[in-house]
Amino acid sequence: MAKxxxxxxAHPDDIESFCGGTAIRYAHMGWKVFFCVATNGNVGSTTLPKAEIAKVRYGEAKKAASIIGAELIWLGFDDEFLIDSVETRHAFINAMRIADPDVVICPCRTDYNPDHSITGYIVDECLHMAQVPNIETGTPITKKPIPHLYFMDTPAGVGFEPELYVDITDVFEKKVELLACHESQNSWMKTLFNYEMSAFLEIPARYRGLQAGVPMAEGFRPSYRWGRNFTRHYLPDCLSQAGQFR
Known part of the structure; x- marks a missing residue:
């Protein structure tokens, strides 16, 4: 049975930006891949109204996920206003029950954007709740053990020290293809941060690759909270130091 x-x-395009290569490698390994996007991206435009850009961004996310056969779980919370609440936790727990994961990957809890950090916080706080019957979400509980949790890199790697790396050299061009589906964000990122999305992918990938001893890599940290199995690692061909497999 596939894992x-x-x-x-937190937003449409976050997964492709910071974990896209690893997602592709999981798909190549025969794993069932789920993308869960917390917010609808409805502030991500200087020209389109909120409802319209949200529809555009859903379509872009759906297209990107379909390229690798991933299933998209769309939570639809308002962009830039994600908060930790009962409603939000139920939505996250329900996503975990739908996916029934062996491995979960999420944003770093100290990322620069509040939606990113809140997403990582809620995932980390709720990881064990998908197995609790008295927390009802409308989806049956998962019967698997608590999944293994990894935090993905931050934009430009700021404030993030990876402990583990995944070699994405052979799938980098496919990662670029995934992010290219998010056409609405090219001009938005240029306006907001004055960078090209292609450089946003390549420079961090080469830097993390330099650290890992491969041409291109993505960086991760495991969760060390009690109840998580951190004596083994379940990232594709996981590297801990330059060229050393875990």
Whole structure:
């Protein structure tokens, strides 16, 4: 039976940006891949109204996920206003039950954007709740053990020290293809941060690759909270130091 990986992103395009290569490698390994996007991206435009850009961004996320056969779970919370609440936790727990994951990947809890950090916080706080019957979400509880949790890199790697790396050299061009589906964000990122999305992918990938001893890599940290199995690692061909497999 195929294993499942559930990757959380705060916004449409976050997963492709910071974990896209690893998602592709999981798909190549025969894992069932789930993309869960917490917010609808409805502020991500200087020209389109909120409802319209949200529809555009859903279509872009759906297209990107379909390229690698991933299933998209769309939570639809308002962009830039994600908060930790009962409603939000129920939605995250329900996503975990839908995906029934062996591995979960999410944003770092100290990322620069509040939606990113809140997404990572809620995932980390709720990881064990998908197995609790008295927390009802409308989806049956998962029968698997608590999944293994990894935090993905931050934009430009700021404030993030990876402990583990995944070699994405052979799938980097496919990662670029996934992010290219998010056409609405090219001009938005240029306006907001004055960078090209292609450089946004390549420079961090080469830097993390330099650290890992491969041409291109993505960086991760495991969760060390009690109840998580951190004596083994379940990232594709996981590297801990330059060229050393875990």
């Amino acid at each position: 499942h990986v559930l990757i959380f992103g």
